[in-house]
Structures are given as structure tokens and as C-alpha cells.
Amino acid sequence: MAPSTLTALAEEKTLQTSFIRDEDERPKVAHNKFSNEIPVISLKGIDDESGVNNGRRAEICEKIVKACEDWGIFQVVDHGVDAQLISQMTTLAKQFFALPPEEKLRFDMSGGKKGGFIVSSHLQGEVVQDWREIVTYFSYPIRARDYSRWPDKPEGWIAVTQKYSEKLMELACKLLEVLSEAMGLEKEALTKACVDMDQKVVVNFYPKCPQPDLTLGLKRHTDPGTITLLLQDQVGGLQATKDNGKTWITVQPVEGAFVVNLGDHGHFLSNGRFKNADHQAVVNSNSSRLSIATFQNPAPEAIVYPLKIREGEKAVMDEPITFAEMYRRKMSKDLELARLKKLAKEQQIHAEEAAEKAKLETKPIEEILA
Numbered sequence: 001m002a003p004s005t006l007t008a009l010a011e012e013k014t015l016q017t018s019f020i021r022d023e024d025e026r027p028k029v030a031h032n033k034f035s036n037e038i039p040v041i042s043l044k045g046i047d048d049e050s051g052v053n054n055g056r057r058a059e060i061c062e063k064i065v066k067a068c069e070d071w072g073i074f075q076v077v078d079h080g081v082d083a084q085l086i087s088q089m090t091t092l093a094k095q096f097f098a099l100p101p102e103e104k105l106r107f108d109m110s111g112g113k114k115g116g117f118i119v120s121s122h123l124q125g126e127v128v129q130d131w132r133e134i135v136t137y138f139s140y141p142i143r144a145r146d147y148s149r150w151p152d153k154p155e156g157w158i159a160v161t162q163k164y165s166e167k168l169m170e171l172a173c174k175l176l177e178v179l180s181e182a183m184g185l186e187k188e189a190l191t192k193a194c195v196d197m198d199q200k201v202v203v204n205f206y207p208k209c210p211q212p213d214l215t216l217g218l219k220r221h222t223d224p225g226t227i228t229l230l231l232q233d234q235v236g237g238l239q240a241t242k243d244n245g246k247t248w249i250t251v252q253p254v255e256g257a258f259v260v261n262l263g264d265h266g267h268f269l270s271n272g273r274f275k276n277a278d279h280q281a282v283v284n285s286n287s288s289r290l291s292i293a294t295f296q297n298p299a300p301e302a303i304v305y306p307l308k309i310r311e312g313e314k315a316v317m318d319e320p321i322t323f324a325e326m327y328r329r330k331m332s333k334d335l336e337l338a339r340l341k342k343l344a345k346e347q348q349i350h351a352e353e354a355a356e357k358a359k360l361e362t363k364p365i366e367e368i369l370a
């Protein structure tokens with residue numbers, strides 16, 4: 001059972017066992033050992049398709065496409081989202097997590113409610129807990145918004161979140177246009193494949209952690225959707241993989257930048273040409289950390305299948321399926337893997353205990369008592 005908030009646990013000297021991960025899952029690289037390998041791309045001039053600047057758009061597009069092919073993750077600056085809006089969004093988010101537990105728990109979503117506050121994860125049945133609190137809103141399609149699940153404190157946050165969601169939807173669509181064109185398709189191809197794009201904002205708060213080397217803020221995963229725009233503070237903790245998942249790097253925080261991640265949907269639609277970035281978040285004992293993930297997902301009924309299969313390529317999917325089915329299969333695979341891992345661990349403990357018992361039984365009594 002996940003605790004209802006992390007406020008009290010963050011003050012303890014040791015970590016509660018439900019957060020302790022197996023050794024192979026624990027952090028390998030420090031939260032602040034930053035790498036500059038992930039490309040940082042300026043979007044200045046991306047809208048200008050005329051004359052001399054068309055060269056600039058082409059240059060930006062080339063960089064984005066290369067980053068998607070090599071990493072599935074990159075950062076964007078000069079993206080046009082107002083710095084003041086970003087600062088309001090982060091200030092208000094921090095104020096929300098600083099509220100007393102009972103205020104945050106007015107929006108508790110542990111009973112399976114769509115949107116609100118929860119510790120660790122929205123997924124049911126996780127074996128090990130993530131060291132994070134989240135507050136999440138379903139922001140698009142607008143007609144499906146349920147404002148009763150949007151926290152009404154701190155004052156002014158609903159209005160700021162609405163504006164933030166709108167601006168991030170615009171930025172995401174711009175990036176999807178570039179990727180559509182790179183696939184040799186019309187600009188709207190990827191947004192059309194999403195049917196009626198869903199957007200979900202997840203604000204992650206990672207409190208200071210007593211034993212950060214034993215746990216993760218957010219376990220290793222790929223995002224399920226088309227594209228994710230992540231805003232992170234300067235603390236550091238986002239990690240991505242290279243060398244086919246073997247090596248971890250910590251992404252250098254860049255003030256005012258968005259980290260752009262390709263998700264599974266984007267990966268499948270490009271027939272595997274664009275990577276779905278494998279990533280996780282680590283925590284530390286010095287300071288809390290805030291990140292805001294804006295997930296751009298297709299509608300649940302949207303059909304998932306490669307939009308373009310290039311000559312000589314084989315389709316990465318056996319059959320077209322809906323996004324809802326794709327998500328369901330992903331979640332059950334994730335949970336099944338965690339269950340098998342837990343089982344293997346229990347069996348190992350059992351076998352070790354049995355071996356110890358057998359050893360004792362064959363020992364002469366004088367040795368046991370010695």
C-alpha cells in the first residue's frame with residue numbers, strides 16, 4: 001500500500017521498504033553528473049517558411065529529425081512559450097505540493113478517479129513504489145475536462161494551467177508537423193492520426209529522499225503517447241539511455257527549455273525510425289525536485305499502425321490496433337514483468353532458506369552448538 005503523502009517519510013533517516021528497488025534497477029549515475037549529449041535545439045525561425053529563412057526552418061527540422069532517430073529525446077529553446085507563464089506554472093505547482101496533506105488528499109485519486117493527487121503512480125498493482133507525488137489533469141479534448149478533479153488551490157492555478165495547456169498543445173502540434181514532413185507526409189499527418197488529440201498534464205514532485213541510492217523517483221519507462229514535453233527545474237534527475245539501453249546519462253537541465261520525448265505511439269507511427277526514449281527520474285537527499293510532463297496522446301479509439309513503411313523495411317506491428325488496446329497491452333506487460341520479478345525474488349529467498357536449513361541438518365550437533 002502506498003502511503004497517502006511523502007511529507008512525513010521525507011523526514012525519516014531511512015527509506016520505507018516499499019520504495020527499495022532491486023540492485024539492478026537502482027541509479028547508476030548521480031542526479032547531478034550532467035551530460036550534454038542530448039541535443040539542445042533553438043526553434044527560432046521555425047515558422048518562417050519564406051525566402052531566406054526557409055533555410056533556417058530546414059536546418060531546424062534536420063536537427064529535430066536526427067535527434068529523434070538517434071535518441072528519441074532532445075531539448076528545445078526559443079520555443080515561443082512565454083517565460084512568465086512557465087514561471088507562474090512552476091511557482092503554483094510548488095505551492096500545491098507544499099499544502100498540508102489533508103488539502104492535497106481532497107483530490108486523492110487512489111480509488112481510480114481520473115485526475116487529482118496521488119503518491120507514486122497512477123498504475124494499480126505496482127510492486128515497488130516510486131518516490132514521487134503527482135497531481136494530474138486531463139486537459140484535452142476540452143469537452144472532456146472535469147474541473148472537479150482540478151485542484152482549486154493555490155488560487156489562480158486553474159487559469160494558469162488552462163493557458164499552459166493551450167500553449168503546449170500549439171508547440172506539440174508544431175513539432176508533429178516537422179516529424180510528419182520528415183516522414184514524407186503532409187504536415188497534418190501525425191495530428192490526424194491522433195484523431196482528436198488528448199493532452200494530460202502530470203506534475204511530478206520528488207521530495208528530498210533519505211536514501212536516494214536505493215530508489216527511483218520514477219522507474220524506467222517509455223511514455224506511451226505520441227510526444228511528451230517536459231519542463232524540469234535546475235536540480236537534475238532526468239536520465240536517458242544510450243548504447244541500446246546499457247548506459248545511463250543524466251540530462252543537463254537548461255533554464256526555460258522543454259525536454260521533448262518521443263513515446264511508443266510516435267515510434268510505431270514512424271515504423272521504428274524515431275526512437276521511443278527510455279528514461280527514468282532519480283532523486284537526491286539535498287533538495288526536492290519538480291518536473292511537469294505534458295503528454296500528447298492520440299484519442300483512445302485512434303488506430304495505431306505505421307503511417308509509412310520505407311522500402312526494404314518490415315512493419316514493426318503485426319496488425320493495426322486502437323491506442324486504448326496498445327496502452328492496455330503495455331500496462332499489463334509492465335505489471336506482469338514486475339510480478340515475475342517479485343516471484344523470482346521470493347523463490348530465490350526460499351531456495352536460500354532451504355539450502356541453509358539443509359546445511360544445518362547435515363551438520364554434527366557439536367558444530368552447531370560450537
Ligand SMILES: O=C1C[C@@H](c2ccc(O)c(O)c2)Oc2cc(O)cc(O)c21
Nearest residue numbers: 122123200202221222223224295330334
Ligand atoms: O507517470 C507517467 C509516466 C509514464 C509511465 C510510467 C510508468 C509506466 O509503466 C508507463 O508505462 C508510463 O507515462 C505516463 C503516461 C500517462 O498517461 C500518465 C502518467 O502518469 C504517466
Ligand SMILES: O=C(O)CCC(=O)C(=O)O
Nearest residue numbers: 202204237238281291293
Ligand atoms: O521527472 C522527470 O524528469 C521525468 C518525468 C517523466 O518521465 C514522466 O512524467 O513521464
Ligand SMILES: [Fe+2]
Nearest residue numbers: 221222223279
Ligand atoms: Fe516519462
